[in-house]
Amino acid sequence: MQSLLRFLQRYHFTLLFILFEALAITLLIQNNNYQNTSFVRFTRNIKGRFYDQTVKIEQYLNLREKNRKLREENIQLRNFIARNLDTEVDTFKRVIDTVYNQQYYYIRATVLNNSIFRQHNYITLDKGRAAGVRPEMGVISSEGIVGVVRGVSENFSSVISLLNSELNVSAKLKNSGYYGSFSWTGRDYRYGKLQDIPLHVDVSKGDTVITSGYSAIFPEGIRVGFVEDIQEKGGRFLELTVELSTDFKKLNNVYIVKNLLKEEQKELENEFTAQ
Amino acid sequence: MINYLPRYILTFVILVLVQVLLMNNVQLGGYLNPYIYVLFILSLPFETPKWGLLVLGFILGLTIDLFSHTVGMHTSACIFMAFLRPMVLRALEPRDGYEPETYPSVRDYGLGWYFRYSGILIIAHHLFLFYIEIFKLSDFFQTLSRALLSGAFSLVFILFIKVFIKK
Numbered sequence: 306m307q308s309l310l311r312f313l314q315r316y317h318f319t320l321l322f323i324l325f326e327a328l329a330i331t332l333l334i335q336n337n338n339y340q341n342t343s344f345v346r347f348t349r350n351i352k353g354r355f356y357d358q359t360v361k362i363e364q365y366l367n368l369r370e371k372n373r374k375l376r377e378e379n380i381q382l383r384n385f386i387a388r389n390l391d392t393e394v395d396t397f398k399r400v401i402d403t404v405y406n407q408q409y410y411y412i413r414a415t416v417l418n419n420s421i422f423r424q425h426n427y428i429t430l431d432k433g434r435a436a437g438v439r440p441e442m443g444v445i446s447s448e449g450i451v452g453v454v455r456g457v458s459e460n461f462s463s464v465i466s467l468l469n470s471e472l473n474v475s476a477k478l479k480n481s482g483y484y485g486s487f488s489w490t491g492r493d494y495r496y497g498k499l500q501d502i503p504l505h506v507d508v509s510k511g512d513t514v515i516t517s518g519y520s521a522i523f524p525e526g527i528r529v530g531f532v533e534d535i536q537e538k539g540g541r542f543l544e545l546t547v548e549l550s551t552d553f554k555k556l557n558n559v560y561i562v563k564n565l566l567k568e569e570q571k572e573l574e575n576e577f578t579a580q
Numbered sequence: 581m582i583n584y585l586p587r588y589i590l591t592f593v594i595l596v597l598v599q600v601l602l603m604n605n606v607q608l609g610g611y612l613n614p615y616i617y618v619l620f621i622l623s624l625p626f627e628t629p630k631w632g633l634l635v636l637g638f639i640l641g642l643t644i645d646l647f648s649h650t651v652g653m654h655t656s657a658c659i660f661m662a663f664l665r666p667m668v669l670r671a672l673e674p675r676d677g678y679e680p681e682t683y684p685s686v687r688d689y690g691l692g693w694y695f696r697y698s699g700i701l702i703i704a705h706h707l708f709l710f711y712i713e714i715f716k717l718s719d720f721f722q723t724l725s726r727a728l729l730s731g732a733f734s735l736v737f738i739l740f741i742k743v744f745i746k747k
Contacts, residue, residue: 318630322663325634329641329659333652333712340652340715 409524412436412561414444417461421494421553426466428452432561433460441522443562449528449550450474450516451559462561468494468553475520476529479513481506487514487529487547494553497530499545506543508535514547521567584625592640595620600647603737611726614734615654617644618705619741621662622698623685626678630666637662650713657709661701668700686742694742699735706731 313320334344414436418429432438434457444451444464452464453472465472470491476499477484485501499514512532518525534546564570599617606614620640624633641658645651669684672693682688684697710727711717 318634318663318666321631321634322659325638325659326656326663329638329652329656330712331652332642333656336651337653340712343715 408564408566410563410565412438412563414438414462414559414561416556416559419466419553419556421466421468424470424491426468426553427455428464428466428556428559430454430462430464430559430561431460433457433462435459437563438462438561439563441567442564443523443527444559445523445527445562446551446556446559448552449530450523451551451553451556453522454561466553467497467549467551474523474529475517476514477517478502478506478508478532479515481508484517484519485542485545490546495549496533497547497549499529499532499547500538500542502543502545504537504541504543508532508543508545510535514545521564521570523562524564588620588624591623592620596640596643596647599644604648608733609729612730612733614730614737615706615709616734616737616741618658618661618702618734619738621658621665622701622738623683624665625683626669633662633665634659653709653712656712657705660708661705664701664704668697672697686739691739691743695735695739698738699731702735702738703728703731706734 334340412432414430414432416428417431418427420426420428428444428451430438430444438454438457440454440456442454444454450467452466452469453474454462455465456463467474468489470489472488474487475484476487483502483506485499487497487499489497502508510532514529514532516523516525516527516529528550530547530549530551532545533548536544536546538544595617599615603614603616608614617640621633621637624636628636637658638655641653641655642651644654644658648654669678674689674693679688684694686694689697706727707724710723710730714723
């Protein structure tokens with residue numbers, strides 16, 4: 306108490322000055338627009354910086370927790386990959402996997418070369434024998450079927466385009482299930498024809514044509530195109546003009562279809578035809 | 581000191597009126613304002629208590645502020661000046677101290693002494709005033725030159741008043 310009094314006695318002038326000056330500056334800031342706004346801006350700035358620092362410190366202190374969470378997430382993702390993606394690379398695993406009974410396996414490929422204006426059009430893809438591509442495999446895109454692999458080298462494969470008059474694909478009408486032989490018209494890259502549909506089948510324009518799955522090249526249900534025109538041919542069958550769902554002019558990403566059970570199917574079929 | 585109270589009140593009123601009515605409208609070179617009202621604090625007697633200086637500074641500044649719509653600006657500058665006055669007086673104290681019955685004036689202590697005394701306090705007041713007016717440090721040197729030039733003008737005015745008008 307004594308020392309406090311002495312302190313006050315000694316510094317009362319300075320303290321009084323600070324008091325008065327504080328009062329004056331308070332008046333200044335309260336009554337003058339410009340000083341007020343700059344004062345507010347200044348304090349807001351300091352506040353912002355302070356919060357910035359505290360957030361940084363908080364983040365630093367939480368690093369351990371964050372690390373743990375990231376590790377857990379990492380493990381989950383790794384497990385997910387091991388479960389879902391790693392196994393697909395190993396095709397043998399899938400064949401003996403009776404739980405999934407997977408019949409088709411897809412290889413992603415990119416179109417390197419493509420022609421549409423010739424009578425016999427071919428496509429070159431960037432995946433070959435090394436990626437597991439073999440002749441007679443189907444090629445599809447996200448829009449519909451593309452063609453069938455004809456020859457493979459180590460890293461490339463040549464595909465008979467659907468726009469090739471040599472290629473016939475087994476296709477069916479999605480509505481009724483009647484199937485026929487699909488081939489290219491040979492003229493326009495946008496149209497093909499579906500033959501051998503019985504006369505009595507009720508077909509209308511716009512019906513969807515899909516693969517039948519009989520040839521063991523394509524899975525069942527891959528889109529081929531849509532019925533554009535219906536014509537009677539030879540008195541017993543219809544010939545349908547089909548607009549292709551795949552746009553061959555801007556083909557880029559395709560999938561090569563590997564039928565894992567093809568050998569088995571072929572073997573069984575051959576056994577009976579041989580008899 | 582009681583005897584001089586009416587005289588100081590009169591000085592106060594005259595200085596405030598001159599400052600508000602005349603000097604506030606003087607703008608030398610576009611931005612130099614002389615502030616002669618600080619003469620009131622300069623001319624207070626030596627015996628004035630320190631707290632009295634602060635109170636009088638507060639009242640003087642606030643009065644000027646109320647007339648020029650700058651509440652707090654002159655007040656804070658005047659308080660600052662009042663705070664410095666005892667220190668300046670101590671620093672400039674003659675060897676044998678200040679005589680009783682004398683005032684801080686040209687007549688009692690000479691022009692040289694008064695020049696130093698008022699110069700220091702006026703410059704301090706003007707610096708404080710101009711920086712609190714601009715309220716930022718970005719135009720530091722421009723504000724500095726404004727404060728110093730205005731201070732010089734105020735000093736000239738005050739010396740003029742001291743020497744020729746008020747004996």
